[in-house]
């Protein structure tokens with residue numbers, strides 16, 4: 001089959017690889033100059049089935065403190081806490097139970113590809129949830145019960161055991177204890193996306209960068225209209241410039257092309273592509289932040305910075321080891337400024353980094369980033385047939401697009417080929433939205 005993939009974030013790149021591996025003729029359309037240039041660029045890198053299953057148990061408390069100086073939630077003054085927001089932040093064990101098999105399958109698929117293709121990217125194993133007080137320990141209990149029910153390994157640690165696991169932790173910040181999740185991982189998503197792109201190209205997939213899909217038509221032979229999009233570097237909020245190598249457009253004029261199937265991996269832009277076809281997607285887009293700083297190298301203190309991944313449960317902030325850098329990720333921003341990074345959000349990330357690893361990061365060369373999380377209110381992705389002939393979806397990954405990417409791409413490729421997938425994807429497709 002000739003398959004078009006719209007979007008070269010982690011969902012699109014992994015899909016391109018799996019589809020090409022199945023022998024399809026794959027073309028990826030991406031408006032930016034490189035893979036992983038938007039939401040997949042500098043997120044926390046948590047490939048963490050256990051944490052992602054348990055974390056929402058802590059969600060509600062954060063909503064009660066949005067106006068504090070350091071808070072995991074920032075609302076513009078015009079926005080109120082809507083019922084949808086409350087629902088989304090509440091512990092939802094049903095959604096967590098449905099997602100967990102795909103999370104574990106995805107982690108296993110990534111490990112399989114890592115070994116088979118000898119993929120070398122920055123990664124580390126184990127995640128430690130830091131609990132500053134007894135309140136957090138109490139709040140996390142429903143999540144831990146769910147981990148036990150699902151058979152996901154986890155261990156409660158006291159403060160001394162946390163320090164033994166992560167010797168760089170500051171002893172000056174109050175620490176009640178932690179939850180160690182030994183099977184969770186941290187990985188550099190952007191680096192992995194570049195490797196997967198190379199593998200997909202090796203299998204014959206073509207990538208057309210700086211090319212925006214303006215319109216799609218459903219049908220037995222679905223069509224798409226695409227056009228060259230000149231680079232607009234001024235629009236990027238990240239510090240790194242993007243060049244992907246084969247970024248030259250094949251033509252400057254808008255072009256209509258026919259395929260046998262179109263797969264949309266366009267995150268928040270999926271709704272705009274489907275609206276003219278009469279399909280209204282209830283997608284919400286919330287922003288999040290990261291700072292990435294080089295770690296100081298001092299021979300006498302080899303344990304500066306984290307060894308692997310940590311999450312501060314009070315602030316919902318993740319601290320991830322990314323090679324010789326530390327990445328601090330968090331804050332949900334709703335209705336923020338379109339082009340300016342929030343100083344308050346960035347300040348919260350610096351505060352949490354300083355609380356746990358004071359003096360570990362260099363002050364120069366810090367990369368600040370804001371990315372979007374596109375979600376449906378139930379927190380599950382949109383994965384599978386769209387209900388429109390020839391149009392498929394692999395999108396709406398909210399907080400776990402990296403953690404789900406490899407499994408979702410394999411499952412989608414199986415569905416598209418009419419094969420039974422290794423795990424049941426029921427309840428993930430658009431039909432659940434009525």
Ligand SMILES: Cc1cc2nc3c(=O)[nH]c(=O)nc-3n(C[C@H](O)[C@H](O)[C@H](O)COP(=O)(O)OP(=O)(O)OC[C@H]3O[C@@H](n4cnc5c(N)ncnc54)[C@H](O)[C@@H]3O)c2cc1C
Nearest residue numbers: 007009010011039040043044045046213288400401402403
């Ligand atoms: C602060 C923060 C921290 C996070 N931490 C984690 C984490 O630790 N673990 C985890 O698993 N997830 C995490 N996430 C979520 C993760 O970033 C996303 O779920 C994931 O990157 C989504 O990937 P994607 O491919 O769907 O979207 P994207 O990476 O945004 O890719 C979509 C692509 O489609 C392209 N596109 C859109 N429309 C068009 C069009 N019309 N034509 C051509 N191209 C188009 C865009 O340019 C973009 O490149 C985090 C998110 C944020 C914001």
